[in-house]
Amino acid sequence: MNAKxxxxxxxxxxxxxxxxxxxxxxxxSVEKSEDxxxxxxxxxxxxxxxxxxMRQLLASVGGILAGIEKNDPNAIAEAAYNGGTKxxxxxxxxxxxxxxxxxxxxxxxxxxxxxxxxxxAKKGAGKDKIISMLNTQLxxxxxxxxxxxxxxx
Numbered sequence: 596m597n598a599k600x601x602x603x604x605x606x607x608x609x610x611x612x613x614x615x616x617x618x619x620x621x622x623x624s625v626e627k628s629e630d631x632x633x634x635x636x637x638x639x640x641x642x643x644x645x646x647x648x649m650r651q652l653l654a655s656v657g658g659i660l661a662g663i664e665k666n667d668p669n670a671i672a673e674a675a676y677n678g679g680t681k682x683x684x685x686x687x688x689x690x691x692x693x694x695x696x697x698x699x700x701x702x703x704x705x706x707x708x709x710x711x712x713x714x715x716a717k718k719g720a721g722k723d724k725i726i727s728m729l730n731t732q733l734x735x736x737x738x739x740x741x742x743x744x745x746x747x748x
Contacts, residue, residue: 632744633695639747641690646745652678652736655709659729668716671725675713680706701739708732 628634637645658674683706691699712728 628744632742635693635743635745636748637693637745642745642747644686648684651682652705656729659712659725663722663725668719671716672713675709675716678706679710679713682706698739698743701735705732705735
């Protein structure tokens with residue numbers, strides 16, 4: 596095989612690999628469940644990581660509500676920051692390949708929105724504004740839970 600053919604074959608194989616990885620990153624490792632949600636197959640440690648992060652998000656919601664009840668903007672901001680981008684973990688590449696793109700985008704959006712809630716609380720936003728933002732946040736959570744479920748291999 597001459598150098599020109601070898602170079603062309605290498606380029607074709609490289610493009611094919613990039614396409615396969617791109618599709619994998621976008622689609623993730625999912626199948627449809629009986630209830631229509633996408634089933635994301637994870638290892639036990641991966642599932643524990645994802646569910647642990649979701650529990651932290653719920654704890655942030657609880658902390659925000661407690662801050663609202665006490666009329667304490669600092670407590671609201673602290674609780675919101677605890678669910679914000681600072682809690683985004685460096686997940687393994689294997690986990691990131693398994694998660695569908697929509698799930699990853701929603702996840703990043705949720706963390707960023709918690710930061711936004713914290714900033715609004717620090718600026719002195721009233722409880723009605725914070726509750727409205729929290730409602731928006733929870734709708735994102737509900738839509739995600741309605742779309743996905745996690746199972747272990």
